[in-house]
Amino acid sequence: MAVVLDDLPPLLWHAELGRSLPDAWTGNHQRGAQLHDLRDAVLTWTNRYGQKAWLRQLNHPISRETEDAVLRTVARLDGTPFPSTARLASRWVRGRIPNFRRGNRDLELETAYCAEVVAVTYEEMGLLLPGRRPNWYDPGRFWSGDDLDLTAGATLGEEIAIDIPT
Numbered sequence: 001m002a003v004v005l006d007d008l009p010p011l012l013w014h015a016e017l018g019r020s021l022p023d024a025w026t027g028n029h030q031r032g033a034q035l036h037d038l039r040d041a042v043l044t045w046t047n048r049y050g051q052k053a054w055l056r057q058l059n060h061p062i063s064r065e066t067e068d069a070v071l072r073t074v075a076r077l078d079g080t081p082f083p084s085t086a087r088l089a090s091r092w093v094r095g096r097i098p099n100f101r102r103g104n105r106d107l108e109l110e111t112a113y114c115a116e117v118v119a120v121t122y123e124e125m126g127l128l129l130p131g132r133r134p135n136w137y138d139p140g141r142f143w144s145g146d147d148l149d150l151t152a153g154a155t156l157g158e159e160i161a162i163d164i165p166t
Helices: 038-047 064-077 085-096 112-123
Strands: 011-016 032-035 053-055 160-162
Touching: 011 038, 011 112, 032 038, 038 053, 064 112
Parallel strands: none
Antiparallel strands: 011 032, 053 160
């Protein structure tokens, strides 16, 4: 998720296993939920890992309150560890089971995978309908492969490939 605020450089808010880049929030190299310089992240993915980067523009006015919600979410989740592969799969499966609870509480974000971080952020921004736990979402919900029901008339545009000259 791109975070573009005022005079800050464009940032990438996501969760990953790696610690290639310093986290813009803490200054540390960490795994899990991270905030990176967007340009540095795209260049790292392209040049080091041979990955292509894509973006989808959020079509919705962003207010100061919305920006504040993003920053509060980053402050709360930054550094949350990425789950193991087995835990990631089991969390996502549990997210698909209606009314699944652990004890008497909803699942908490002790760990977070990429789609959960974006889902929680979108929810805090008021862009997702209430009622789904963050672990219901998978990355496909945020790319063009699946529909994502956003509130208040918000939509995501078509995928745009980021072209990195060689």
